[in-house]
Amino acid sequence: MKWLGILWLMAFSECLVIIPLMKIKTMRETLREKNLLKHFLEEDTYNTSQNAPDDPKILIQPLRNYLDLSYIGKITIGTPPQEFRVLFDTGSSDFWVPSIYCSSPYCRTRKLFNPRLSVTFQRSGQLCNLNYFSGKIVGFLGYDTVRIGNLVVMAQAFVLSKKQIGTDGAKFDGILGLGYPKLSTLAVTPVFDNMNRQGVISQPVFAFYFRTGKVNGSVVMFDGVDHSYHKGQLKWIPVSHTDYWRMNMNRITMNGLVIGCFHGCQAILDTGSPLLLGPTEHVTAIQKLISATSSGEEYTVPCSSIRRLPNIIFTINGNDFPVPSKAYIWKGPKGICFSNFGGGTESFKLPEKWILGEVFLRVYFSVYDRENRRIGLAPAV
Template sequence: MKSLIIVLALAIASEAFKVPLMRGKSMRVAMREKGVELPYVDPGLKFASPEVQAASGATVEDLIFQGFYYGAISVGTPPQSVPVLFDTGSSNLWIDSVYCNSQACNAHQKFNPQSSSSFRWTNPRQTFKLQYGAGGMTANLGYDTVSVGDISVSDQMIGLSATLGTQPAPFAGIVGLGYPRNSAKGQPTFMDTMMQENLLSYDCVAFYLSSSGAGSEIAFGEVDYSKVRSPISWTPVTVENWWQINTQGLQINGQETGWCQYGCPTMVDTGTPTITMPAQPFYTLMQAIRAQQDNGQFYVPCYAVSSLPTIAFIIGGTPFPVPPSAYVDTSHPSNGNCYLGITRTYLNDLSGQPMWILGDVFLSLYYSVYDRTYNRVGFAYNV
């Protein structure tokens, strides 16, 4: 009986660190279902400077509403529930507030700091702006208690939206999980506050993202080994800005391409839906698989998907295959054609090297762990 109690206690403790995630439908997919194919937007813009983003003409929807997994946090005393996007590709924490009256903010129950006894404004009062393409959002900065599962982070700096130029979305804020160096206005990240308050037994966050969305979760301070079926393979973070790593090789049907023989700077981003490649290898791959182009998006006949090659990324000396069933979207065919979950970028990383992005197409195959203790990223096969 005693051992059973211990097991149950451990199970309860484990569950307390997890937040269930839901998969949102991207605007691109929603429009595709109506027979409209949205034009190509460079995913690398998310990691570009505000000046480059603003000049691009891209919208907020282009950058952050192209596919996402979101879950709930609680803010304030008593707690007010807020659905948020958990994003490893950004670092700020902001939520919709009663100070914002845009269409996007009014679609949600908005956070009201006057209803929270633990809220306080920064002194002196501060604001910040985040650039999302040609649009963006502004927020007032304050402090309050933020909770995930049973973990409560006291005195977390949060942004309360004042303006938000987006279409309504299922989530009402973003929890950025990148490094503090990337945080606007020097706002301490949620992970940094957790670490400073010694709330985590292991300073990490881990994602299980299923392709269907079912069972997806984020775990703080632990690895959920029930969600993996292989050992975790680790690779160091090369730039502590985003979760940037180095890919050592890329294979097509087991044959090395040589594209990453000198290493490929790679962002691991839960907020990007696709696998993103530099333009030159991308077009070589599209030609090899005979993909066709429509409005900047690439597709293949749905009947041909099973004959396409498997792509494998070599990370930390371990190959991580991505079969065509993962990188081609067969759930939303258009006139017998299926669109690819691989696209290209023309932008570089901070060092000026061509950028790669491992987004949700890759991350829905592999459990991913973002480790601040040892500044590394780990991957293991999903169950």
């Protein structure tokens, strides 16, 4: 199972929810399930020995890297606290975890929230159906205390699942959305906005640092920026629309040839997507340029291509952000290499959009500044 961050809107009489689109199992997932890296996946330690931040008030929360496909962090819900592993997702704004009422096989191997054990839990009675491309979550809305490190948010709304379909391969318990409130259709205040409203943070800023090929070392930080995680100065880019974290992109080029975003387009930074996603027609042309061939749901690439292929340059708001071949080609087990491009964003039924997922965000440290409606990017250390 892969969460791709293309958001799919489904309407119901009980609840409206925007959540990440899931993709059918691919060769990459199949390889992961062969216990090729069993010790890597089963080890449940998080390295908390991060460098001291420039500003002591900044919370630096460790994230665990699962095969460069998802970055998972720990939070707690309730009083006394119950711990969960969540995907911090800039591509959505809603928050859900599995509950003790969940009867699905997925929930048998997950941490389950028990509202009976929390003295601060409040049930709303609102039922929700969360539908996405190849799965479904049925649950209800509740409110409770949420803790991320030393940050405490009171009476936070979240969905408690009762039934889950199509989530069996996930390495996280739930998803915590960090998009703008407009992206949420629960008509409740998202976690980050409550942090700001309740005075939990002094400035509405968070940032991500993703490491490549290392279990530990990746982080999400709140209430400021630790500049030791990037090289050079941050390049600040205005947010073009306050729903996704999106920007105006000028073009995508390789060797000076425009290969995507031919007449300008929108680029969305999505920490919930492992890929670079664009319109299928344009992505198919890029696959040919990098000698990728279809292997069912994914494209394989000769591993020798990593040495010979040039950077692909994403020009955003007039700034060039090169992504090297070792980033846009994923070297998997048994010497099999895959393209990290995927299609499907035409399903937005809006002007051309590209999703810059973890492929891009491992190369560039990213800062999300709500107050000034801007995104900061700089090469990651």
